[in-house]
Amino acid sequence: MPDGADPSTEAGPPAACPACGSSHHGDLVYQIGQVPVHDVQILRSREAAVACRRGDIRLAHCNGCGFIWNQAFDPDLLDYALDYESTQAFSPTFNRFHERLARDLIERYGLRNKKIIEIGCGQGEFLTLLCDFGGNQGVGFDPAYTGNLKSKGITVIPEVYGQTRGPRDADFLCCKMTLEHIQDTRAFLRTVRDTLESSQDVTVFFQIPEVTRILRECAFWDIFYEHCSYFSPGSLARVFRAADFEVTNIWRDYGDQYLMIEARPGLGTAQPLALEESPQELAQDVQAFREGVRRDRNRWLSWLSTVQKDGGRVALWGGGSKAVAFLSALGPRKEVVCAVDINPRKANTFLAGAGQKIIHSADLPGFSPDYVLVMNPVYRDEVANDLSKLGLATTLLTVDPETCALLATNP
Known part of the structure; x- marks a missing residue:
């Protein structure tokens, strides 16, 4: 289990809100330790991906204006001069x-x-x-x-x-x-x-x-x-x-x-x-997240553990920030055999943190996935079309609340 991949019940330090200057913020929203600071850096070996630079996330919520920010953020950890690939233009x-x-x-x-x-x-x-x-x-x-x-x-x-x-x-x-x-x-x-x-x-x-x-x-x-x-x-x-x-x-x-x-x-x-919602209305959403995020994280963990027990193989579709954050919160997963990205510049590189290989979609049949997990539901139809062209018979799932709830009832 990643250290601190749960909402906190402790109040954050008395730092002023960067948006309104108020010090009247509530409990922490979410915290997780030692995640990659760059999700879309080009990493050309698994060793480099696992050894990537890391930092902590500790999200605080301002009761005064509704702003949410990472109190643990350190801008000195970032370096945008690195080999950085964030384009979505191949979709x-x-x-x-x-x-x-x-x-x-x-x-x-x-x-x-x-x-x-x-x-x-x-x-x-x-x-x-x-x-x-x-x-x-x-x-x-x-x-x-x-x-x-x-x-x-x-x-x-x-x-x-x-x-x-x-x-x-x-x-x-x-x-x-x-x-x-x-x-x-x-x-x-x-x-x-x-x-x-x-x-x-x-x-x-x-x-x-x-x-x-x-x-x-x-x-x-x-x-x-x-x-x-x-x-x-x-x-x-x-x-x-x-x-x-x-x-x-x-x-x-x-x-x-x-x-x-x-x-x-x-x-x-x-x-x-x-x-526009009021700060009080947003506070209700913050509380719902705090109560639900551990539940949903455990549902994904349970499903992946079942897949691993059955000898199944999962491919993530999307070799970017969502995949990195997903695996950072769930920990090392052997059943996740690769991540797919249609950006050819990412082919044969590796996910920051977890270290899964990023492949081009044309190479996916060689990994024989039982499940393809689409990290962004917006691309589901596009991915389904690509899988059809590949002639790949697999179960297509999306990372969303509906799928998470379904997995809880049908593991």
Whole structure:
């Protein structure tokens, strides 16, 4: 059993909430010790994967604003200059979502022949869509950028946004799947707000993981070391207003896994939007998670132990963060024989921490899995289609509450 892979019943240390500054936070939400600090680092041997750099997760919940953060987070453990592979661009399902989102933002905000900034642009995939579809000019910021982008009209600066002297004027600023990596969220948003002082008409768009779903589904496989900050609709809107943004829209997307917010520079005094929950309402979800996560973790352990006892073999579909977090919480599992990833750059590498080999889908028949466990239910149909093309007869399961409950009644 991994050390501390359970919710805590002890109150956390009196550290101020990074989002609102309050010291009135409640009990710890979840804690687990010595997990990989990088889930998507390319690791070319099992020895390197098992010996990867590790840190602790100790999630605290602020009763004042609803923000959830890792009190044990140490940014000095992270190094985004490592061989880092986080793209989802090899998935047709994800690409359809990305293109739909880009076209929607372009139409809604008239983003044609405009200046666009993206914070945390990765390898520039989404920035390229915004610029190509709308004829826009783009500047991206990301310390993990490797310099392979060839699109015209786009410049990527391989630095953190708040530490660079790059251009500040923009008609649209977006930041996708980055804020959850920021420890001092309010200070970061305030920095963004200050850099837009000369662009008062700019629209700001952020996308982050949605913590309400994680809490309600007891999705411990969606809690990562790199993600030191977790937001619900209400807590996200509140920290934006605290940083002097006017929040204009909030919604969920991608199977409710992503939380989207649109804002513009303002005084941050607008009334709450319909999707925003109160801190008291979120506290109920936190308590439900604390009560349910140990139960669900034990259900997965029981099922995997039964598979092992029967001589079965399990392949995880998805060789990224969810697989790493899943196995970090469940411990070494011999019956999990491999992880599959359609990203060819990950083929013949190894999962951080647990050390399972990551293979390309074309190589899966050679592992003869009795079960294929899809780490993200959004991709179930895509995976089923790939398995059909491979002619592979196996039982397809998804990591979700319904499957977990089913396994409890039919081990």
